[in-house]
Amino acid sequence: MDKIAQLLKLLENTDTIELNEFRMDFEELELHLMPAVQQVVGQAQQAAIVKEIMPAEEFKPPIHDYPGEVAEVQLGAGSRKQVFLGGQKALYRFEEPQPNPPVVTFDVFDIPMPGLPRPIREHFEDVMEHPGDWAKKAVKDFGANMVTIHLIGTGPKVMDKTPKEAAADIEEVLQAVDVPLVIGASGDPQKDPVVLEAAAAAAEDERCLLASANLDLDYRKVAKAAVDYNHAVLSWAITDINMQKTLNKYLMKEGLTQNDIVMDPTTCALGYGIEFSIDVMTRTRLAALKGDTDLQMPMSSGTTNAWGSREAWMKKEEWGPTDYRGPIWEIVTGLTLMLCGVDIFMMLHPQSVKMLREIGETFTKEYMTTEVPDISNWVSQLE
Amino acid sequence: MAVTAMDVYKLLPKTNCAKCGEASCMAFATKLKDKEIGLEICTQLAANEFDKLADILAPAVREISIGKGAKAMIAGGDEVLYRYELTYYNQTPLVIDISDDMDEAAFDERVKKIEEIQFERTGELLTLDAIALRNKSGDASRFKEAAEKLKNANLALVLCSFDADAMKAALEAVGDERPLIYGATENNIEEMATLALEYDCPVALFVPNDLEKMKELSRTLRAKGITDIVLDPGTYVNAGIGDTLDDFIMIRRLAVEERDEDFRFPIMGVPALTWLNTEEDEVNTAIKEATIATTLINKYADIMIIHGTEIWELIPVLTLRQSIFTDPRKPQAVDAGVYEIGEVNEDSPVALTTNFALTYYTVEGDLKSGNANGYLLVLDTEGRAVDVAVAGGQFNGKAVADLIKESGIEDDVKTRKMVIPGLAAPTSGEIEDDTGWEVVVGPRDSSALADFLKEKV
Ligand code: B12
Ligand code: SF4
Numbered sequence: 001m002d003k004i005a006q007l008l009k010l011l012e013n014t015d016t017i018e019l020n021e022f023r024m025d026f027e028e029l030e031l032h033l034m035p036a037v038q039q040v041v042g043q044a045q046q047a048a049i050v051k052e053i054m055p056a057e058e059f060k061p062p063i064h065d066y067p068g069e070v071a072e073v074q075l076g077a078g079s080r081k082q083v084f085l086g087g088q089k090a091l092y093r094f095e096e097p098q099p100n101p102p103v104v105t106f107d108v109f110d111i112p113m114p115g116l117p118r119p120i121r122e123h124f125e126d127v128m129e130h131p132g133d134w135a136k137k138a139v140k141d142f143g144a145n146m147v148t149i150h151l152i153g154t155g156p157k158v159m160d161k162t163p164k165e166a167a168a169d170i171e172e173v174l175q176a177v178d179v180p181l182v183i184g185a186s187g188d189p190q191k192d193p194v195v196l197e198a199a200a201a202a203a204e205d206e207r208c209l210l211a212s213a214n215l216d217l218d219y220r221k222v223a224k225a226a227v228d229y230n231h232a233v234l235s236w237a238i239t240d241i242n243m244q245k246t247l248n249k250y251l252m253k254e255g256l257t258q259n260d261i262v263m264d265p266t267t268c269a270l271g272y273g274i275e276f277s278i279d280v281m282t283r284t285r286l287a288a289l290k291g292d293t294d295l296q297m298p299m300s301s302g303t304t305n306a307w308g309s310r311e312a313w314m315k316k317e318e319w320g321p322t323d324y325r326g327p328i329w330e331i332v333t334g335l336t337l338m339l340c341g342v343d344i345f346m347m348l349h350p351q352s353v354k355m356l357r358e359i360g361e362t363f364t365k366e367y368m369t370t371e372v373p374d375i376s377n378w379v380s381q382l383e
Numbered sequence: 384m385a386v387t388a389m390d391v392y393k394l395l396p397k398t399n400c401a402k403c404g405e406a407s408c409m410a411f412a413t414k415l416k417d418k419e420i421g422l423e424i425c426t427q428l429a430a431n432e433f434d435k436l437a438d439i440l441a442p443a444v445r446e447i448s449i450g451k452g453a454k455a456m457i458a459g460g461d462e463v464l465y466r467y468e469l470t471y472y473n474q475t476p477l478v479i480d481i482s483d484d485m486d487e488a489a490f491d492e493r494v495k496k497i498e499e500i501q502f503e504r505t506g507e508l509l510t511l512d513a514i515a516l517r518n519k520s521g522d523a524s525r526f527k528e529a530a531e532k533l534k535n536a537n538l539a540l541v542l543c544s545f546d547a548d549a550m551k552a553a554l555e556a557v558g559d560e561r562p563l564i565y566g567a568t569e570n571n572i573e574e575m576a577t578l579a580l581e582y583d584c585p586v587a588l589f590v591p592n593d594l595e596k597m598k599e600l601s602r603t604l605r606a607k608g609i610t611d612i613v614l615d616p617g618t619y620v621n622a623g624i625g626d627t628l629d630d631f632i633m634i635r636r637l638a639v640e641e642r643d644e645d646f647r648f649p650i651m652g653v654p655a656l657t658w659l660n661t662e663e664d665e666v667n668t669a670i671k672e673a674t675i676a677t678t679l680i681n682k683y684a685d686i687m688i689i690h691g692t693e694i695w696e697l698i699p700v701l702t703l704r705q706s707i708f709t710d711p712r713k714p715q716a717v718d719a720g721v722y723e724i725g726e727v728n729e730d731s732p733v734a735l736t737t738n739f740a741l742t743y744y745t746v747e748g749d750l751k752s753g754n755a756n757g758y759l760l761v762l763d764t765e766g767r768a769v770d771v772a773v774a775g776g777q778f779n780g781k782a783v784a785d786l787i788k789e790s791g792i793e794d795d796v797k798t799r800k801m802v803i804p805g806l807a808a809p810t811s812g813e814i815e816d817d818t819g820w821e822v823v824v825g826p827r828d829s830s831a832l833a834d835f836l837k838e839k840v
Contacts, residue, residue, distance in 0.1 A: 043465070051669075058595075059594055059595040061594075061633055062610055062633055062636040062637050062640060062641060090495045092628075092629065092632055093625060093629060094629040094632070094633060115420075175553075176578060190587060191647060212521045220811045232797070248743055256747075270702055270703060271504070271706060271741075272741070273703045273710055273768075274706050275466065275706045275711070278466065278467075278681075278707070279465075279467035279711060282813070283465075283467060286465075300712035310745070310830075311698055311699070311702065314401060318692060318694065319502075319694060319695060320694050320698075321695065321700060324666060324669075324670060324693075324695045325695050325698065325699075327670065328670055328673050328695070328696070331670070331673075331674050331677075332673070332674070332677045332699045332703055335674060335677060335678060335681075335705065336681050339628075339678065354669070354673050358621075359624055359625075359674070359678065361622075362624055362625030363625065364627055364630075365622075367625075368592070368625060368626055368629075368630045370622045370625060370626060371617070371623075372591075372592060372617075372619045373621075373623070373660070375617055375618075375659065376568075377545070378589060378653070378655075378659055379517050379519070379544060379545060380519050381659060381660075382480070382482075382519070382655060382656070382659050382690070
């Protein structure tokens with residue numbers, strides 16, 4: 001007991017080394033201690049654990065080695081400007097900045113789309129009759145790096161436009177702008193492959209992204225159109241990493257390579273399952289860097305899904321104006337997925353696009369090479 | 384590195400006495416590791432054994448409580464870098480700033496606004512957590528007075544001043560409420576550390592964009608016996624956001640993967656800095672602040688100070704926080720069965736939905752705000768939305784027939800007619816076949832359901 005009292009007294013001392021030594025002695029003694037004393041010692045020992053501080057080691061940035069890397073996909077060729085997606089060799093820029101910044105592609109439709117939310121419609125009201133004008137405005141006024149032309153009008157229940165009409169719309173947009181195109185169909189599994197084939201032929205050698213191939217339609221036809229006319233393919237799986245792997249494998253069997261495929265792991269919007277997309281996209285990118293060759297393609301996000309959320313469109317006094325809620329919903333949805341590694345975003349609202357780009361562009365810079373303001377007195381300087 | 388059940392088991396008594404309610408020590412160890420049970424449930428541990436276990440079970444990021452009693456909030460507690468690996472713990476507390484130089488009326492109004500902001504989502508009331516008082520006046524007594532006033536607020540407190548005298552004055556007023564001291568810097572660390580120890584309060588370390596120095600100062604605080612530390616590596620909102628992200632991510636990696644003791648603390652983000660020298664108008668600044676806040680929530684902010692109080696700015700931040708902190712191991716579901724909406728009797732209409740929490744609460748909310756009366760049958764789709772469950776096969780005729788039988792709805796109502804969601808239209812035939820009920824396909828969005836029930840059923 002005497003010894004314990006002595007040791008307890010020692011504990012009051014803050015000297016590290018003594019405490020360390022004490023703990024070793026203490027372990028041998030523990031069995032003989034009475035419960036009450038145990039408790040006191042227990043508390044004292046906790047303090048000891050806390051205070052046990054190793055000698056200072058140097059700060060070392062936690063940089064990993066990655067055996068794999070993300071393939072680089074070129075979009076735009078022929079009369080188009082070129083845009084590159086992917087190419088990351090690391091997860092974060094402090095490890096190695098990514099070679100290409102994330103890209104935003106503006107949604108444009110082959111029909112006027114009266115159903116678009118008002119905050120978007122008001123920016124494009126004057127050009128909605130002509131996809132070419134619409135695309136031009138997106139590029140000229142809002143600085144789009146790319147344009148997605150959705151051939152919604154080909155839907156059998158929409159306007160049932162023929163593949164030939166679709167090809168004409170593609171030609172119109174190709175004439176109007178010189179950025180690369182994503183070509184989307186209407187979502188009809190029977191008709192989409194035929195429409196995409198005609199569109200691909202109309203845009204031969206311009207390296208567009210055909211959207212999309214999935215397991216519910218004739219993905220072989222889509223893949224073949226891409227191979228024949230020199231395009232890339234969007235490989236779409238529904239928040240399911242195994243489905244994604246399978247589809248990518250099938251597409252590569254059809255003659256596409258890693259450099260011809262972009263993945264769409266599905267964007268669940270903010271509040272509508274975004275956490276599922278976060279998990280799937282994070283795992284996909286980590287798998288790529290770990291060396292899974294079936295998942296080493298850049299990723300895409302249909303960020304416009306955000307506008308389907310009630311918080312984005314529903315009129316409700318106590319939530320504030322939809323004019324602000326809509327764009328924020330799109331920003332937060334896209335941004336969250338950008339932080340999980342997404343390389344290309346399909347978006348609708350000019351302001352959302354601007355915000356996303358601003359943050360995305362930092363991904364290609366080295367750590368600590370940007371000039372930052374002095375914030376050391378923010379507590380009193382903030383208004 | 385994360386502990387395994389085996390690491391934990393080795394330190395348990397290994398007697399399998401089952402007093403903890405588990406069949407064996409190994410079973411208890413597994414639950415401990417998954418944080419499904421508390422260590423104190425095993426009563427067979429000596430104090431030192433307890434401490435040792437508590438130490439290895441301590442989360443990678445220390446949990447720090449700020450405020451006391453009903454006002455208390457917890458920052459930190461995370462174990463993993465990615466939520467799919469386990470789950471994230473303790474929703475990032477959202478703190479709104481207020482300055483000590485405001486006139487009384489404006490001050491009170493802002494406090495009231497902060498306290499009252501709320502947004503209901505999937506049956507949960509999302510609110511803010513604390514108030515950060517800024518010593519903008521630079522005056523110690525004003526800071527103290529304002530702090531005194533905040534005693535009456537029903538939220539936890541963060542005291543922001545780099546002046547140790549002002550901090551001391553404020554702590555004299557509210558030091559017994561466990562406010563977060565913000566903050567210690569290279570210049571005032573000795574004084575702030577003394578105050579943190581004297582008042583037993585957590586302290587934030589503010590070291591912009593210099594992790595090397597951050598590590599050094601964290602060590603300094605720890606050497607003084609301070610255990611409750613929050614790390615603020617600075618929040619840059621323009622091109623500098625890249626550095627901020629790097630800093631946040633590096634701190635968290637060092638904590639989780641390398642168990643670097645100097646970094647095993649919650650990280651603070653300050654999106655409020657968006658308002659510092661902004662050239663944009665208020666709306667754009669608020670949108671940008673929400674952008675910065677959500678960026679930082681995504682990458683490890685464990686507590687954040689925000690300036691804007693517009694509800695449309697906060698809704699996305701609250702929603703993202705709620706989403707990210709759901710537990711991926713559990714479906715977000717309500718109990719299946721019959722729910723009564725409004726006044727019901729044997730002639731009331733019956734509608735069908737799924738037990739996915741978002742779906743259920745959306746439908747329930749729509750019915751209530753539309754003053755509808757009727758029964759809502761809630762199908763167990765293992766927490767899946769309508770079209771997800773239709774696509775996945777959980778929403779089918781047999782399941783609905785079972786629900787009708789088990790819920791006893793046929794005793795409650797005379798009708799044998801139910802409204803199903805528009806998105807479940809493909810299942811209407813099989814539901815009719817399996818239940819013998821007549822099926823009416825309702826609107827696609829439940830916002831139209833209340834009127835639909837009144838007019839069509
Ligand atoms: C998040 C999500 C998931 C999450 C699941 C989230 C969950 N807990 O349910 C995950 C990733 C797990 C998932 C999986 C799958 N999904 Co999914 N998923 C979605 C997504 C993005 C959002 C769903 C959601 O949260 N909706 C919100 C809730 C509130 O909507 P809701 O339940 O439908 O309720 C509304 C209405 O139905 C109506 N309503 C509800 N109740 C009632 C009642 C009455 C009486 C009335 C009148 C109206 C009404 O009002 C509500 C509010 O608007 C949708 C796409 C989308 N944007 O809708 C795809 C989507 C539903 N999924 C789809 C698919 C195919 C799948 C999978 C089969 C894919 C796969 N990997 O195999 C699996 C199936 C899993 C299973 N069931 O076993 C498809 C379905 C296509 C179809 N219609 O056939 C969709 C539409 C995506 C797409 N575009 O292809 N999915
Ligand atoms: S109470 Fe403790 S000793 Fe007994 S079985 Fe449970 S864990 Fe093992």
